[in-house]
Amino acid sequence: MHRTKVKVAEDALDANTTIAAANRADFDRQGVRVVNFMSAPGAGKTTLLERVLGQVDARVGVLEGDVQGSADADRLSALHLPVVQLNTDPGFGGECHLDANMVRSALGDLPLGEIDLLVIENVGNLVCPAEFRVGEDARVMVSAVTEGEDKPLKYPLMFRTCELVLVNKVDLLEHLDFDLDRFLYNLEAVHPGVEHMLVSARTGEGTEAFRDWLGAAARATPAATA
């Protein structure tokens, strides 16, 4: 069973790559830059977006991926941005990630002609979301200091394939045994030179840098790969 399953998974990844390229072509045609935003459950993705999206110097839309419910989309709707919720639970008792086809199915509901930047908030998971391109220009991941220093070593693909790592919940550092130097050493080991920012979604510390990064991403020339 295991061998068969792996083969099927590879076919699924091939199909995913094809559809991701089609998404990418559509985004490029409309002049929309796309950020795939990922983390473990509860790392603070939505709270970070609540904090910065209203202040980004660009027209922003959001695609919210969740297994079930629309709690995060409801929170972000308060920012008066176009927000579309995508639930993954019709498939497989709940898919643990967004794939290119799911994103494609939502494109018709997004006002692509009226936005410069689309932020896709992926399902909270450090494994499979990293394996599925959805047509994004850049990947941003959030790693909360409450999760421990070992996460880059345990989930290397996620940390290796992103352009920016937000180290969140730094307001709690004084109450934790978390060794920030060790975390950054582990991060550098799996993804040498990757950009990182220390932030607190709760206090706002460091989040201006993320806001500006998103603004720059919205104005960037498209990357060469899908």
Next chain:
Amino acid sequence: MHRTKVKVAEDALDANTTIAAANRADFDRQGVRVVNFMSAPGAGKTTLLERVLGQVDARVGVLEGDVQGSADADRLSALHLPVVQLNTDPGFGGECHLDANMVRSALGDLPLGEIDLLVIENVGNLVCPAEFRVGEDARVMVSAVTEGEDKPLKYPLMFRTCELVLVNKVDLLEHLDFDLDRFLYNLEAVHPGVEHMLVSARTGEGTEAFRDWLGAAARATPAATA
């Protein structure tokens, strides 16, 4: 593509159920009770096991599931218990969960005749591990208060299919905006009546109850279902 993938996933789940039953028969024959231990990344599974496994009133073995590396198994080896590491990265760029066949592949390395209780520490993920039975008698999940109150609503299958929920990192409650009553309300909404314990792996608070629960699980009569 999506429809095809779902069909394949259902076939894989059928095969998984068959193999889980075979695992279960082997465990029963050897008189071993099995706990499937799950959580999001960084919720504190390994630290909780470090805290209690040496004091459980039973002979305990551990199967450690990780995408990559043996950091957690190395930590638990210090307890002088039989520990076997299972890495999921040969498949699919890293499987996000353990399935029954992966567990089966490790049974030969486990001294089943010499233990009463096997704790299977699953891959850190709140979605797919809940979908794959591995032959366990009981499921225990850890939800850290740093992850927020909304997790039961966002990952309902995980919270719904476990026998015990450990609410971890309660030593941090005074530094968080976490509303414990709201979390417990959400938990009750998705899994009415499920047992829960408030614990801190870091300070040890509440962990004696988990230690005793594991001891009782080791002496329990096998449940009727695989």
